[in-house]
Amino acid sequence: MAKTRTATKTRTETKAANDKKTRPQPEDEADKPKPKPKPKRRLTTYNLFCRQRIKAWIDANPGRRKEVMNEMGRLWKEAPENPNRGAEPKARKPEPEAKEPKKKKTAAKDEGKDETNDSSDPMEEEHTPDSDDAW
Numbered sequence: 001m002a003k004t005r006t007a008t009k010t011r012t013e014t015k016a017a018n019d020k021k022t023r024p025q026p027e028d029e030a031d032k033p034k035p036k037p038k039p040k041r042r043l044t045t046y047n048l049f050c051r052q053r054i055k056a057w058i059d060a061n062p063g064r065r066k067e068v069m070n071e072m073g074r075l076w077k078e079a080p081e082n083p084n085r086g087a088e089p090k091a092r093k094p095e096p097e098a099k100e101p102k103k104k105k106t107a108a109k110d111e112g113k114d115e116t117n118d119s120s121d122p123m124e125e126e127h128t129p130d131s132d133d134a135w
Helices: 011-018 027-031 045-060 065-078 105-112
Strands: none
Touching: 045 065
16 A cells, blocks of 8 residues: 655644544534434343342352352243252253364374385485486
8 A cells, every 4th residue: 555645744743643542533423313222131030039039048148149040040940030940950062072183294104104114205215425326
């Protein structure tokens, strides 16, 4: 991309001019109304259930704060508010079988070679100074 001449003389001035935070907005952008934020979703029955019971459970069981969500899950499983109460849990997808790690290229070459060194690569053949071929 070709360099273009800018109105600023130093790199710092150019960065400041291009900075979105300090750069003045064009008038047409400033006049646009901002979009309304999306309304938040309603809380699920599980969220409402936990909100009602967590604080009371923590007060009744001081020092066991880490266990609260495990207990909420157990209570929710048996709660009458739970729409899935008594239903079988969904079947989990089977985990894919572990793949064997790829072998390194050098190890793969060594396995394919014979003990007799029958390679067809002329660079791998041993050359002796007595041989007639020239290097």
